[in-house]
Amino acid sequence: MKYTSLAIDDPAELIFGVAPHPLTTREGMVIGGGTVYPELNFTLPPITIDAAGMAEVRRNYADIIEGALGRAAELTAPGVVIEFETLPPMTEHPEWGMEIVNILIEGMEREKARSGLKSVLRMTPNDNREFERPPLMRRGRYWEAMLQLFEGSAAAGAELLSIESVGGKELHDEALVNGDLAASIFSLCILGERDMRFLWTHLNDIAKKHGVYCAGDTACGFGNTAMVLAEQKMIPRVFAAVVRAVTAVRSLVAYECGAVGPGKDCGYENPILKAITGFPMAMEGKTSACAHLSPMGNLAAATCDTWSNESVQNIKLLGGMAPTCYMEQLIYDCRLMNCARAEGRDSARMLQRWLVESDVATDPQAFIISPESSVELARAIVGSDSHYHAGIAVARKAVSLLREANAAGRLRIAGNEAGWFDTLDDTLDDLPDSEGEFISQQLALADSTKFIAAEYGLT
Amino acid sequence: MNELHPLTQAVINGRRKEVPDLVQQCLDAGEDAKSIVQDRLVPGMTVVGERFKKNEIFVPEMLVAARAMKEALKILEPLLVAAGVRPEHTAIIGTVEGDLHDIGKNLVAMMWKGANMEVIDLGVNVPPAKFVEAIAQHKPHLVGLSALLTTTMPAMRTTVKAIRDAGIPVKIVVGGAPITREFAEEIGADGYSRDAGSAVDAALELLRAKA
Known part of the structure; x- marks a missing residue:
């Protein structure tokens, strides 16, 4: 484990807009340096992405960037982060993805020349490796095309590199629907950890070569899948919250391999990572309901350095095109946080407290990423000697925090969920201390048709 | 009791x-x-x-x-x-071409099995021709199509059309985050399920209507 102590050990200092290790962009935006920036993400309406449809695809992205940045300039945003998260065909055909990268960068440069608006592009190629079943994680055309798009984007001027990587997901979905914490830890802390290390070592090489930053990953396909399944009452919220805590171990690996933030917006585990690394983090909450519901719309903002809408379709709303409307919403959210910061430390802490207190008691997921819980969970991770042990330690701490809060009446947990505390603790008690023994156990239990152990360096 | x-x-x-x-x-x-x-x-x-x-x-x-x-x-x-007994209902399910999201589809398959349906899961990124081929082979009563991305909704439309053009009588139910009842009707699906939890009811409603 690279990190053995915390960068932030006081929950009051785990706060929006400030990170111990801020990041300065080429245009001079200082992320984590006292200002919260809006981060806009967008997607296409229902249209087919193929060679014949690329003209319409290009037109959509050109309209999006012109409209959204124009509004940002009118509202005198201090700077904006634009995230381009590709759709599968754009990673599969990197030349299509690059066309959009260039359209966005041109739009950003045009707005900079027109109004002086600062902006930075986060490039997030969609991870297509799982198109193969079982996935090839370290080779093959999907891997090659993805790296080609990262490389081309970095060369073209995308300054922040991110991804929602999928290593371990091929077993994790089943772990979730089975309520199987051991399998979740195997997916996240054994398979995920190995894939992250392989992937982010390559991305770090690309970033160094082009003088850009590895920003960070997210366990979206793991923690957010759990969160949404819990929202739909498919799995217990308590279980989803514990899984969230464990996802931090997986996402941490990007920072161990050179990422410096801002962490990817949909990583709700980011407060834990900010406490460990001191790097700035993107977060999303109430203003990302356009993409998915969550139980912590306010609380998620308490620790953010950029504030995101996750994704919105380019469709017409009464106020204008949706990305433009969401740019406006994000800017107003950020204005409030920046106003509190400008008024001084006490005001910022008061707003942080309100953001936390308005959500924290209502849901285990919110409770688990509060600044107070995040610091405790972060401490459990850095006190461990391996990612496997960190997974166990952080899961155990999460169960303990949730159990205590429920007993003390500080957290509302449904009656049919209380029994899950014992189930989860029993599972953790049964896990072997030896990582090798755990891997052998899980390999014997896992569906071998769904993944290739060698793709994770396991034999 | x-x-x-x-x-x-x-x-x-x-x-x-x-x-x-x-x-x-x-x-x-x-x-x-x-x-x-x-x-x-x-x-x-x-x-x-x-x-x-x-x-x-x-x-x-x-x-x-x-x-x-x-x-x-x-x-x-x-x-x-x-004894020559088969489950009363057979279903085919898959995520449409270009889309690799499958947890919702897997949950629906699991719930349909729990309702004693025989379920043939074609997986993810399934081209229309593969659906048609499987329908011709297994002769299901029901087909379930799933999509999570807005940009794969057109593939759902193409798949429904391919199944209809093949002329095989089968009920089609669709679902996924961007899918609405209006879209389901527009593309010619017979039913719509807003989430995995309501997929059994949606299926049984269609199958009862067939009977």
């Missing part, structure tokens, strides 16, 4: 290890395989499904019950095949 049969109760409680003996007791008592499925196992899964619908239990608990039922079917299926 009538006491439930021990096999039904074992399914409800997910007591998988007890199931083989209980099935054997039913067979020894002269019950045929079909009636054991219909009168002992399906009522158990119906209770479990009702508890899930009332938010009393979660999918993991439902899966424990499903695994108990599967233990019974391991014994009964050879007998059912020998």
Whole structure:
């Protein structure tokens, strides 16, 4: 484990807009340096992405960037982060993805020349490796095309590199629907950890070569899948919250391999990572309901350095095109946080407290990423000697925090969920201390048709 | 209140290890395989499904019950095949071409199986031709199409059209985060399920209408 102590050990200092290790962009935006920036993400309406449809695809992205940045300039945003998260065909055909990268960068440069608006592009190629079943994680055309798009984007001027990587997901979905914490830890802390290390070592090489930053990953396909399944009452919220805590171990690996933030917006585990690394983090909450519901719309903002809408379709709303409307919403959210910061430390802490207190008691997921819980969970991770042990330690701490809060009446947990505390603790008690023994156990239990152990360096 | 049969109760409680003996007791008592499925196992899964619908239990608990039922079917299926008995309903399910999201689709497949449907899962990124081919081969009563991305909604439309053009009579139900009832109607699907939890009701409604 690279990190053995915390960068932030006081929950009051785990706060929006400030990170111990801020990041300065080429245009001079200082992320984590006292200002919260809006981060806009967008997607296409229902249209087919193929060679014949690329003209319409290009037109959509050109309209999006012109409209959204124009509004940002009118509202005198201090700077904006634009995230381009590709759709599968754009990673599969990197030349299509690059066309959009260039359209966005041109739009950003045009707005900079027109109004002086600062902006930075986060490039997030969609991870297509799982198109193969079982996935090839370290080779093959999907891997090659993805790296080609990262490389081309970095060369073209995308300054922040991110991804929602999928290593371990091929077993994790089943772990979730089975309520199987051991399998979740195997997916996240054994398979995920190995894939992250392989992937982010390559991305770090690309970033160094082009003088850009590895920003960070997210366990979206793991923690957010759990969160949404819990929202739909498919799995217990308590279980989803514990899984969230464990996802931090997986996402941490990007920072161990050179990422410096801002962490990817949909990583709700980011407060834990900010406490460990001191790097700035993107977060999303109430203003990302356009993409998915969550139980912590306010609380998620308490620790953010950029504030995101996750994704919105380019469709017409009464106020204008949706990305433009969401740019406006994000800017107003950020204005409030920046106003509190400008008024001084006490005001910022008061707003942080309100953001936390308005959500924290209502849901285990919110409770688990509060600044107070995040610091405790972060401490459990850095006190461990391996990612496997960190997974166990952080899961155990999460169960303990949730159990205590429920007993003390500080957290509302449904009656049919209380029994899950014992189930989860029993599972953790049964896990072997030896990582090798755990891997052998899980390999014997896992569906071998769904993944290739060698793709994770396991034999 | 009538006491439930021990096999039904074992399914409800997910007591998988007890199931083989209980099935054997039913067979020894002269019950045929079909009636054991219909009168002992399906009522158990119906209770479990009702508890899930009332938010009393979660999918993991439902899966424990499903695994108990599967233990019974391991014994009964050879007998059912020998007697020429098939599940009342067969369904094909898959995520449309270009889309690789499958947890919703997997949940629907699991719930349909729990409702005693035979489910053939074609996986993710399934081209229209593969759906048509599978429908021609398995002759299902129902086809389920899933999409998570706005940009794969056109593939759902193409798939429905391909199935209709093939002229094979089958009910089609669609679902996924960006899918609406209006879109389902517009592309010519017969039914729409807003989430995995309501997929069984959506399927049964269509299948009853067919009957």
